[in-house]
Amino acid sequence: xxxxxxxxxxxxxxxxxxxxKYETKYFTVPLDHxxxxxxxxxxxxxxxxxxxxxxxxxxxxxxxxxxxxxxxFAQHTGFMWEAAQEFNAKIVFAEHRYYxxxxxxxxxxxxxxxxxxxxxxxxxxxxxxxxxxxxxxAVTPKYPVIAFGGSYGGMxxxxxxxxxxxxxxxxxxxxAPVHMFPGMTPCDAYYRIVTxxxxxxxxxxxxxxxxxxxxxxxxxxxxxxxxxxxxxxxNLCDPLKNSSDVQQLLDFLQSSYETLAxxxxxxxxxxxxxxxxxxxxVVCQYxxxxxxxTKLMEGIGKVLDTFTNYNxxxxxxxxxxxxxxxxxxxxxxDYQACTEMVxxxxxxxxxxxxxxxxxNFTEYSDECFKKFNVRPLPDIARxxxxxxxxxxxxxxxxxxxxxxxxAGGGVFNTINESVETMLIIDAAHHxxxxxxxxxxxxxxxxxxxxxxxxxxxxxxxxxK
Numbered sequence: 001x002x003x004x005x006x007x008x009x010x011x012x013x014x015x016x017x018x019x020x021k022y023e024t025k026y027f028t029v030p031l032d033h034x035x036x037x038x039x040x041x042x043x044x045x046x047x048x049x050x051x052x053x054x055x056x057x058x059x060x061x062x063x064x065x066x067x068x069x070x071x072x073f074a075q076h077t078g079f080m081w082e083a084a085q086e087f088n089a090k091i092v093f094a095e096h097r098y099y100x101x102x103x104x105x106x107x108x109x110x111x112x113x114x115x116x117x118x119x120x121x122x123x124x125x126x127x128x129x130x131x132x133x134x135x136x137x138a139v140t141p142k143y144p145v146i147a148f149g150g151s152y153g154g155m156x157x158x159x160x161x162x163x164x165x166x167x168x169x170x171x172x173x174x175x176a177p178v179h180m181f182p183g184m185t186p187c188d189a190y191y192r193i194v195t196x197x198x199x200x201x202x203x204x205x206x207x208x209x210x211x212x213x214x215x216x217x218x219x220x221x222x223x224x225x226x227x228x229x230x231x232x233x234x235n236l237c238d239p240l241k242n243s244s245d246v247q248q249l250l251d252f253l254q255s256s257y258e259t260l261a262x263x264x265x266x267x268x269x270x271x272x273x274x275x276x277x278x279x280x281x282v283v284c285q286y287x288x289x290x291x292x293x294t295k296l297m298e299g300i301g302k303v304l305d306t307f308t309n310y311n312x313x314x315x316x317x318x319x320x321x322x323x324x325x326x327x328x329x330x331x332x333x334d335y336q337a338c339t340e341m342v343x344x345x346x347x348x349x350x351x352x353x354x355x356x357x358x359x360n361f362t363e364y365s366d367e368c369f370k371k372f373n374v375r376p377l378p379d380i381a382r383x384x385x386x387x388x389x390x391x392x393x394x395x396x397x398x399x400x401x402x403x404x405x406x407a408g409g410g411v412f413n414t415i416n417e418s419v420e421t422m423l424i425i426d427a428a429h430h431x432x433x434x435x436x437x438x439x440x441x442x443x444x445x446x447x448x449x450x451x452x453x454x455x456x457x458x459x460x461x462x463x464k
Contacts, residue, residue, distance in 0.1 A: 019075070021049060022047040022048055022091070024045065024047055025046055026043040026044065027046060027129070027130050028042070029042065029044045029125075029126045029129055032122070033125035042102070042103070042104040044095060044097065044130065045070060045094075045101045045102050046070070046093060046094045046095060046130060047070060047091075048090070048091065049081075050090050050091075052088055052089060052091075054088035058088040058143065059088075059143055059144040059145065060089065060092060060131075060143050060146070061080050061089040061148060062092045062094065062145050062146065062148065062168070063080060063091075063147075064094065064096075064156035065099070065100075066096055066150070066153030066156065067096065067332065067333040067336070068096075068099055068100065068330045070094065070100055071100070076269075076271050076435070077148065077433050077434070078433075078434055079451070080148050083451070083452055087452075087459070090134075090143070092130075094126070094130055097122060097126055098110065099330065099332055100329070104117060110332055110335070115372070119339070119340060120156065120381075124160050127160055127164075128163075128167055131164075131168070135167075144170075144458065144462035146168070146170050146458065146459070147171040148174075148433065149171075150176075150429070150433045151177075154175055154430065157173045157176070157396075158173040158393075162396075163385075169395060169458045169461070169462045170458030171395065171396045172397050172399070172451050172454075173396055174400075174430035175399070175401065175406050175407065175410065175429050176410060177407075177408070177410055178387075178398075178410070179410065180343040180406070180408065181342065181343060181344075181379075181382050182342060182382075183382075184388060187345055187346035187359040188348055188352060189409065190345055190408045191258075191345070191354055191405070192408070193403075193405040193408050194353075194405045195207055195351070195352040195354075197280055197403050197428075198210065200403075201278060201280040201281045202281060202283075202287070202288075205284075205287060209287040209300075210353045211349070216296055217230075217253075217300070220297060222246075227239065227240040230297065233297070233301050234300075234301045234304055234305070234317060235305065235308075235316050235317050236317050237317060237318045238318075249319045253304065254354060256307045258405060260279050260307065261280060261404075261405050262429045263428060264278065264280045264403055265277065265278075265428055266426075266439035266440065267439045269434075273307065273308075274310045274311040275310055276306070282306060283306050286298075286302040287299045304317055305317070334371070338371065338374055338376050339368075339374055339377065340376075340380045341381060342364075343409065344361075346358055346359040361376075361378065390419055391415055391416055394416070394419060395418050395419075395458050396418070397450070397454050398419075398422070399447055399451070400421070400422070400423055400424065401426075401429065401430070401431050402424065404427065404428050404430075420454070422447050422451075424443045427444050427447070431444050432448055432451065
């Protein structure tokens with residue numbers, strides 16, 4: 001009965017995605033902002049809407065694009081569009097270099113020979129140049145700029161305010177894991193929150209079944225007949241021929257659980273992949289009692305089908321495609337994670353529902369070197385951007401939904417009178433930036449009002 005109600009809610013609300021209109025433009029930026037020997041340039045894509053803009057004194061709302069094509073963020077950052085009407089703002093969504101269409105070397109940009117200029121510092125410098133252009137290169141800028149961003153984009157929104165405060169008046173940094181770096185956050189924080197989401201929105205049975213499923217799947221799939229049963233029942237694109245295939249399947253399942261927790265929104269969404277409202281609650285209906293053997297395999301199979309084929313458009317579950325970034329096309333992120341965005345992750349198997357896997361930096365570094373011929377610098381992000389020592393920063397709101405696994409690396413304490421935190425109960429990954437929905441919890445509505453109060457204050461301060 002509960003599952004029927006959830007499906008009815010999904011049908012009633014539909015997908016929370018609005019078709020916002022914008023003009024696509026391109027801006028020339030240098031390949032290297034910090035050296036003088038490489039003189040190449042490339043075209044950075046940005047999206048613009050001026051329907052609500054007061055050209056006399058209206059602000060510029062600037063989204064610091066993250067790991068993916070910028071159109072995805074433009075269509076799912078409804079708060080920015082809604083607030084723009086109230087503030088008579090110009091809307092700009094800037095694409096991050098090496099993602100979407102903003103490829104410095106075209107189709108070979110992600111080759112190891114060309115990918116070296118994919119860094120957050122270079123991306124922030126791109127945005128700074130674009131903002132200077134949008135201000136007509138004025139020594140004294142005319143328009144207050146408010147930066148917005150979610151997840152890695154939220155980190156960039158905070159960082160651009162810190163690095164270029166003369167260009168950005170304030171920043172809304174939603175679900176920004178600026179503390180998810182070595183020595184700053186326990187490595188199991190992320191997976192503990194994933195597990196808590198499945199326990200709170202699902203049940204203890206759901207968590208226990210997932211925890212026991214890892215060894216059960218390995219044992220079940222070791223038999224060729226059972227492996228073929230899994231291929232058919234789970235609609236797998238590839239058969240399970242050996243232990244390596246089984247491990248890839250388990251890795252894909254773990255990534256699926258992470259994504260389900262991250263986008264555990266109260267409405268149907270296709271932000272990463274098409275999913276129903278309260279997707280964690282939906283999938284846990286299949287695991288709401290103690291299951292063993294074939295019954296457990298059937299339950300996990302239904303979870304997998306919900307994740308991979310909720311819209312009934314997927315021919316099969318492609319468990320071999322690796323990290324599933326959904327519709328973001330975020331292929332470059334693995335390189336960033338292997339250089340500057342080193343975020344330790346581990347599981348212990350007791351406070352989380354996953355198999356134990358320790359964080360081993362040497363192993364991690366070796367994998368990065370094998371893939372990209374680079375070694376990660378674990379402290380570079382903290383050194384460049386301040387880590388948790390942000391007392392000198394100003395005009396930033398860090399918001400975190402307590403259902404969001406990335407909140408484990410978020411800012412939870414107010415730093416000073418103008419670097420503030422907003423903790424949102426009942427909210428998943430940057431829900432406060434999503435388009436308004438009748439299903440939004442009151443805490444999210446309050447967070448959006450708080451954001452607008454701070455934006456109004458920053459604009460007033462700029463004009464004074």
